[in-house]
Amino acid sequence: xxxxxxxxxxxxxxxxxxxxxxxxxxxxxxxxxxxxxxxxxxxxxxxxxxxxxxxxxxxxxxxxxxxxxxxxxxxxxxxxxxxxxxxxxxxxxxxxxxxxxxxxxxxxxxxxxxxxxxxxxxxxxxxxxxxxxxxxxxxxxxxxxxxxxxxxxxxxxxxxxxxxxxxxxxxxxxxxxxxxxxxxxxxxxxxxxxxxxxxxxxxxxxxxxxxxxxxxxxxxxxxxxxxxxxxxxxxxxxxxxxxxxxxxxxxxxxxxxxxxxxxxxxxxxxxxxxxxxxxxxxxxxxxxxxxxxxxxxxxxxx
Numbered sequence: 001x002x003x004x005x006x007x008x009x010x011x012x013x014x015x016x017x018x019x020x021x022x023x024x025x026x027x028x029x030x031x032x033x034x035x036x037x038x039x040x041x042x043x044x045x046x047x048x049x050x051x052x053x054x055x056x057x058x059x060x061x062x063x064x065x066x067x068x069x070x071x072x073x074x075x076x077x078x079x080x081x082x083x084x085x086x087x088x089x090x091x092x093x094x095x096x097x098x099x100x101x102x103x104x105x106x107x108x109x110x111x112x113x114x115x116x117x118x119x120x121x122x123x124x125x126x127x128x129x130x131x132x133x134x135x136x137x138x139x140x141x142x143x144x145x146x147x148x149x150x151x152x153x154x155x156x157x158x159x160x161x162x163x164x165x166x167x168x169x170x171x172x173x174x175x176x177x178x179x180x181x182x183x184x185x186x187x188x189x190x191x192x193x194x195x196x197x198x199x200x201x202x203x204x205x206x207x208x209x210x211x212x213x214x215x216x217x218x219x220x221x222x223x224x225x226x227x228x229x230x231x232x233x234x235x236x237x238x239x240x241x242x243x244x245x246x247x248x249x250x251x252x253x254x255x256x257x258x259x260x261x262x263x264x265x266x267x268x269x270x271x272x273x274x275x276x277x278x279x280x281x282x283x284x285x286x287x288x289x290x291x292x293x294x295x296x297x298x299x300x301x302x
Contacts, residue, residue: 005074007038007041008070008074010023011038011041013027014050018056018058020035020056020057049062049066050063093121094124095122095125097126097127097143097146098138098143098145099147100134101230102149102246102248104128105249105251105252107293112124114295115292119288127143131152131201132200132202134148135276138276138278139158144283145289146275146276146277147274148273149202149271149272150272151270151272152204157279158277158279159276159279160274161276161294162272162274163274166248166273168245168270168271169262170186171233171236171243171245171257171260173236173237173256174256174257176242182261184263185216185263186267187216192241194223194244196224196225197225197226198226202227208270212262212267215264216264223240229245229246229249230249232245233245233253234255237256245259
């Protein structure tokens with residue numbers, strides 16, 4: 001029969017009080033029950049741990065030797081319980097999070113700052129990638145969650161929360177004939193060459209841009225495709241063509257380009273940033289992250 005944590009706690013308390021009655025009171029138990037429990041432990045171990053006399057109770061050399069390990073065992077047991085409770089509540093542990101480039105401008109830094117304030121014992125492993133690759137890695141259990149750019153068709157085994165929406169706007173070189181326009185209709189751009197998001201790595205952005213052009217009555221002439229929005233803007237600035245990019249890009253680029261809002265209704269709120277994870281057994285930590293991310297996005301909108 002093994003010694004229990006409860007018995008170790010009784011031994012520690014007895015060492016501090018040196019009196020069965022006072023130790024029993026602190027343990028919220030009857031004195032005879034404490035005495036019986038200590039004797040049982042001594043019997044289990046096969047050695048005397050407590051010396052009883054008229055002055056109270058003191059630990060024997062064997063009891064003193066056991067005391068330090070008893071305190072250590074109680075400490076580690078408490079740490080194990082705390083860790084389990086923290087992980088179960090989503091307040092302790094680690095999170096592998098993928099994110100698209102657009103998220104790093106505002107959403108991700110603000111979210112991480114607030115999240116670390118509330119949950120300092122969560123460690124993040126961050127990796128930037130395309131939406132397609134993030135989803136692949138989530139499904140392969142290589143990531144716990146990801147911030148992805150939509151719209152995008154997700155498989156039934158994924159759960160997603162839309163965090164924020166954004167418009168598409170036109171970006172042109174700084175000396176382009178449209179550079180001084182305050183607004184523009186996409187139909188006016190049908191003779192231009194376009195730099196588009198790649199259809200394979202960024203299918204959602206690619207299809208939205210194509211759909212807007214088709215709605216305006218033309219199929220765009222594509223001069224170049226790219227994955228990252230900063231690459232698109234850089235290509236536009238170099239004169240490769242014009243492009244359709246998320247509005248948020250305007251505030252976070254130094255390229256020699258001009259950003260022009262579109263009058264086309266379909267360009268408004270057509271993009272999204274979403275938090276995605278596996279639907280099966282959504283972790284408490286991911287739920288905590290979603291709560292903070294929603295709060296951050298709500299603050300930004302207000």
